[in-house]
Amino acid sequence: MESVIRDLDLLDRQLAHALQIDGRASFSRIAAVLGTSDRTVARRYHRLRVDGALRVVGLPEARSLGLVDWGVRIQCTPDASAAIAATLAERADTSWVGLASGGTEITCITRAQGGSGPGSLLLSKLPRTPRITGVTAHCFLRPVAGTAGWPGRTDALDARQVAELSPPVPAVNPARWEPTAADHRLLDVLAQDGRAAVPELAAATGWSESTVRRRIEELRATGVLYFDVDIDPALYGFACEAVLWLSVAPAELGTVGAALDGHAEVAYAAAVTGPSNMMAIVVVKDADALYDYLAVRVGALPGVRGAETALVTRHVKRAGALLGPRRHLSPSAPPAAAPAPSPGPPC
DSSP: OOOSOOOOOHHHHHHHHHHHHOTTOOHHHHHHHHTSOHHHHHHHHHHHHHTTSEEEEEEEOGGGGTEEEEEEEEEEOHHHHHHHHHHHHTSTTEEEEEEEGGGTEEEEEEEEETTTOSHIIIIIISOOOTTEEEEEEEEEEEEEEOTTOOGGGSOSSOHHHHHHHOOOOOOSSOOOOOOOHHHHHHHHHHHHOTTOOHHHHHHHHOOOHHHHHHHHHHHHHTTSEEEEEEEOGGGGTOOEEEEEEEEEOGGGHHHHHHHHHTOTTEEEEEEESSSSOEEEEEEESSHHHHHHIIIIIITTSTTEEEEEEEEEEEEEEOSSOOSSSOOOOOTTSOOOOOOSSSSOSOO
16 A cells, blocks of 8 residues: 655654564553653554554564575566566565566565575466566575664664663574464464554464463564564655665675665665675665765775666565455465565665
8 A cells, every 4th residue: 555644754753763673662662762642652653554654564584484585686578567566476475576677677585495596486486478588586695784774764763762662682593493373373464564463463373362472572582573664765755766786796795795784875785696796775865866876885885896776666565465354374384475584675
């Protein structure tokens, strides 16, 4: 659903920042930190949620499930791009499905078993049509920027407020996890609404409410489950979003990654496989700002041999599952879709 809200005031931005820190923080806790009433916070949240401006999603960390994330680029004719993107967005193992380069390219993130490659998606699930003219895939090796949230939406709270809202730090390297059928149903609901009420989660899983609370706390503490915020960068005044595919000398990957992590324009970046071995999501105000970023900041990075830029024209799917009727998963089905093993791209 497209948002009817066109900009955010300070309280909206503070609320979005608070939810990025802790997606399931209570309204009363957020209100106490922001210095307002819990009714005001709840009213703001529900307005943003109903109007399609903001959504919290709960997602599983890929490595805990023995999965790896792949960035997939699909070149196609413009008349076919919308239909192909819609087909990809329906899949539970895709996220961040978008149209780029004037509708001649589709970008998405898909998950696959470690070491198997994204073959099940590319070889058998894509529509068989001559309108697809090319497919490339890049395995995400390591996130290097954006794992703590995009700076453009995480600057509304001061250090004290951030500290008061921050939950315990989860495990950095979660152990391999074998979710039960009830866990799959829990993830299915959280992928659509990360703030789903405990009674709703209890009904979906068959657990008691106390068990639901305990299970979510356990999964978060072990690093298996995290929460992200879906929100359009345009609401912050950033109307230009692009995917950069950088070719970086291997010896300079660490240096370039560290530099990207310090760039406010970078919402997310990761080292990937392929001739373009660094991928970055860049969010700026307009095309002029993108030019300046490429010419000045990226151009000055040591070891960057080339840069390919794809402007994102529309998101068909972001981090969470597509909204619609609940789709409870069978015990053998994969969990709900999720982006790369981090809070992922900007919004």
